[in-house]
Amino acid sequence: MGRPSKKEERTEQVLQAFQRCVARYGLDGSTLxxxxxxxxxxxxxxxxxxxxxxxxxxxxxxxxxxxxDAQWQELLQMLPKQQAVPVLISFLFDYDASDPELIQVVSSLCFASGQDAYLQEKMQAWTNRFIGDLATILKGDYPKASKKQRDAVAFGLASLYLNLDSLVSLALVSQYRASAKLAAESLVASLKA
Structure with a gap:
């Protein structure tokens, strides 16, 4: 009887190492x-x-x-059925759950997607799911707002959140967290008008 395959274990080992390399050196600098x-x-x-x-x-x-996606789904499951938006804003802007390594990797993948159709499709779908989920949550709390308004606010919330994350490597998140949350609350308040 042959020995068991180590492919899954080794593949995970390589992917973890590649993620660390990409976070440090970017995709182009992550040589074999x-x-x-x-x-x-x-x-x-x-x-x-x-x-x-x-x-x-x-x-x-x-x-x-x-x-x-798995982490996002866990967060969505924790949202209340009513008045979910204030809880969502708190999740997005009050807690420092940022993973600097992951942020660098996502940034590298997004940047490289301009030259790779597969990556572009994958990262577009990921972004669109996030913004679409935000719009759905907004619809639950603000059903009278137009779809166009909700979509614009969802895009604004996603932009604020992702931009705040992008400040991790600059060590500026704590400096701008409160401003990002206030801007997010202001965007949401525009749906009441």
Whole structure:
């Protein structure tokens, strides 16, 4: 009887190492040599377990989007059925749950999507789901507001949230958190008019 396959374990090891590399060096700077060093595997084994560079980038995008979606779904499950928007704004802007490594990876994937149709589709879908979910939550609390208004506010909330996250590497999140929350509340208040 042969020994059990280590493919799943090694693939996860490589993806974790690739995520750390991308956070540090960006996609272009995350060479197979750096990845091999970070993962503790030979370069040939890295390729054996994850395939070529395109395969590796796609696996990373799938991993990041899948984990992000799972966390987002958990948050959505915690929202009350009524008056969900104030709780949502608190979740988005009161807590420092930012993961600087993940933020860098998402930024790198979004930047690279301009040159990779698969990445572009994946990151567009991820962004559109987020904004669409925000619009749905807004509809629950503000059913009389027009769809156009709710969509605009959803986009504004997403923009504020993602921009606040982008300030993590600059160590400016705490400085602008209260302003981002106030801006988000102001956007939502426009739906009452």
């Amino acid at each position: 040599e750096r990845l091999a060093e970070e993962s503790g595997l030979q370069r040939s084994l890295v390729r054996h377990f994850v395939g070529n560079r395109d395969d590796l980038v796609r696996l990373l995008a799938e991993r990041v989007v899948s984990r992000s």
